[in-house]
Amino acid sequence: MSKVFIGLEIHIELKTNSKMFCRCRADYFGKLPNSHVCPVCLGLPGALPFPNQKAIEQVITTGLALNCQMTNFSKFDRKNYFYPDLPKGYQISQYDLPLCQRGEFQGVRVRRVHLEEDTGKLFHETVGSEKVTLIDFNRSGVPLMEIVTEPDLRSPTQTKDFLKNLQQLVRSLKVADADMEKGQMRCEPTVNLEIEEKGKKYYTPLVEIKNINSFRFAEKAIEYEIQRQQAEFSQSRIEKQPGNKTTRGWDQKKQQTVLQREKEEAADYRYFPEPDIPPIRLAKDQIERIKKQLPELPEAKIEKLKKMGLSDYQAKLLSKTDTDIQILEEGVRIGERVKVKIAPSKIADLIINKKVKTAKEIIDKLSVEKPKMKEEELLLAIDKTIEDNPSVVEQFKKGKTTVVEFLVGQVMAKTKGQADPQKVREILHEKLKSS
Numbered sequence: 001m002s003k004v005f006i007g008l009e010i011h012i013e014l015k016t017n018s019k020m021f022c023r024c025r026a027d028y029f030g031k032l033p034n035s036h037v038c039p040v041c042l043g044l045p046g047a048l049p050f051p052n053q054k055a056i057e058q059v060i061t062t063g064l065a066l067n068c069q070m071t072n073f074s075k076f077d078r079k080n081y082f083y084p085d086l087p088k089g090y091q092i093s094q095y096d097l098p099l100c101q102r103g104e105f106q107g108v109r110v111r112r113v114h115l116e117e118d119t120g121k122l123f124h125e126t127v128g129s130e131k132v133t134l135i136d137f138n139r140s141g142v143p144l145m146e147i148v149t150e151p152d153l154r155s156p157t158q159t160k161d162f163l164k165n166l167q168q169l170v171r172s173l174k175v176a177d178a179d180m181e182k183g184q185m186r187c188e189p190t191v192n193l194e195i196e197e198k199g200k201k202y203y204t205p206l207v208e209i210k211n212i213n214s215f216r217f218a219e220k221a222i223e224y225e226i227q228r229q230q231a232e233f234s235q236s237r238i239e240k241q242p243g244n245k246t247t248r249g250w251d252q253k254k255q256q257t258v259l260q261r262e263k264e265e266a267a268d269y270r271y272f273p274e275p276d277i278p279p280i281r282l283a284k285d286q287i288e289r290i291k292k293q294l295p296e297l298p299e300a301k302i303e304k305l306k307k308m309g310l311s312d313y314q315a316k317l318l319s320k321t322d323t324d325i326q327i328l329e330e331g332v333r334i335g336e337r338v339k340v341k342i343a344p345s346k347i348a349d350l351i352i353n354k355k356v357k358t359a360k361e362i363i364d365k366l367s368v369e370k371p372k373m374k375e376e377e378l379l380l381a382i383d384k385t386i387e388d389n390p391s392v393v394e395q396f397k398k399g400k401t402t403v404v405e406f407l408v409g410q411v412m413a414k415t416k417g418q419a420d421p422q423k424v425r426e427i428l429h430e431k432l433k434s435s
């Protein structure tokens, strides 16, 4: 018997115009290498960082949506480590006073959400016959939000779903595009197991899987890691040591995780307060203002759709696109107006399976299935509608032909939705033009 513990560290690039601490443009993707750089993001001596207000607000927005506790005092710290993609020799990040802490999202506790800067990008290539490493600093200094969860996830599939939902959340908040293929969202799952044998519990050593850039890879890497840790424990019975973490990488070709570093501790980074940036003080009303601007969150949308009678599957799918929800709502409204009871789940089905893009298409598609009414009855209803709405007819004659839709609606109401709206539309056009 064993229990799985999975925690996540997720890095998401924020959608801002400029970088985190300078005025360089943040949209580096596909741009000429080292074209979006300045002394600040190149880490040249004497250059001073200046924090991006928008990025700070975006982290607060996300923290609020993740039900975090907000702080009125936060600061930046230097995380020191040596790597060529980090020109200053340290990353400006947040250590003990992150912007947001202790949240909860879909049953998973969120430990913290903090703000930092992205690093440059290394390219290992062969130039001539020489193996070289090239550096592109366009990404250096792009605002990066880091979300850390408690180890509350219990399976690879649950983890994948959590990541997908988180992606949808930050997209709906408009704080990030979080496109994993573009490296705008990267995750690092931490995995270990609780193994019970003869009433005694053992814990396998913590393993962090670095830099995963696809939902599927995350799921596969965790699956593999669970098997590997189980096998390793039954062979060597090595147990978890406090504070110790091994890092491994996911090798997609070999379909396995591979050892990178044996031991890693937070103290290695020699964190200390960033002396070039004053602490951040946030007034209560600033946070309140951001709270008021929060859009309707995906979870609330899904609940609303399910209340309308949509299945769990339909609700989740439709909640991803605001225009789909609008089409659904309009379809229901039109249905009510023309007194045809159309089940919202039926409209959802048309949107999902028939790729219907307008409410009109919905009415057309659904009306076709109903018994046809007599021709003379229909013509009578149309004539009566024209007679009853002289001002609308007038507008049509002046060139505002879109008003015909109003008349179609009236005819549909008169015929209790039994007419074919397309046919009604054609007859109306003919009659109005010739009258």
Ligand code: ZN
Pocket: 019, 022, 023, 024, 036, 037, 038, 039, 040, 041, 042, 141
């Ligand atoms: Zn710059």
Ligand code: MN
Pocket: 011, 116, 146
């Ligand atoms: Mn980080």
